[in-house]
Amino acid sequence: MPVTPHKAMVLAAGLGVRMRPLTDTMPKPLVSVAGQPLLDHVLDKLAGAGVSEAVVNVHYLPDQIIEHVKPRSRPHVIISDERDQVLGTGGAVVKALPLLGDAPFFHLNADTMWIDGVRSNLARLAETFDPARMDILLLMAPTASSIGYSGRGDYSMLPDGALRKRRENQVVPFVYAGAAIMSPALFADAPAGEFSLTKMFDRANEQERLFGLRLDGVWMHVGTPDAIQAAEDAYLESVA
Secondary structure (H helix, E strand, O other): OOOOOOEEEEEOOOOOHHHOOHHHOOOHHHOEEOOEEHHHHHHHHHHHOOOOEEEEEEOOOHHHHHHHHOOOEOOEEEEEEOOOOOOHHHHHHHHHHHHHOOOOEEEEEOOOEEEEOOOOHHHHHHHHOOOOOOOEEEEEEEHHHOEOOOOOOOEEEOOOOEEEEOOOOOOOOEEEEEEEEEOHHHHOOOOOOOOOOHHHHHHHHHOOOEEEEEOOEEEEOOOOHHHHHHHHHHHHHHHO
């Protein structure tokens, strides 16, 4: 049975080092692309997918993000305050679990950006996620058609969507697009304190419960100031 997540976790606590000097005075999620902060692009997509509540974690320049999301009602934003601690991408989810509940939830990076194809990719994720076989379903972007990405990829994907992690010297065709659905049960015995979410990806992979869904549309890797223009051009062309 497909799931319909009504809650989401948005990672917005990073230092945005590669986006300097823009992030010397503002957190990366508030950097504007095509006239709108990256964080708003993400929250608007969640609202369109029927999410009513989004947990947003903060650490670097947290007050700017807190003030920015105050007026928003769709989705309603709850702040997970990490200003006094560094929890990493995995520890952040563990801290937020009491706010996320027991059902599968959307998980997005605040700086991810993509142009949907014919249908919403978040809706497609919800339709595809099968809690009986999956702990995590990642939205996967083809490296060849992504904008601003020049890496070796993250995973290869089998015909049934099962993912296989890239080996050290390997080049694979898909990169994680920064959006997923996760089951909270995966974190039942997660480590305490700071750790990376890739630890949970690897665990699910070892248990053959890590799956991917090919993104329909175009993914933009907005990692540096130079990448903003290419992302803006693609986005504005898509809405023209």
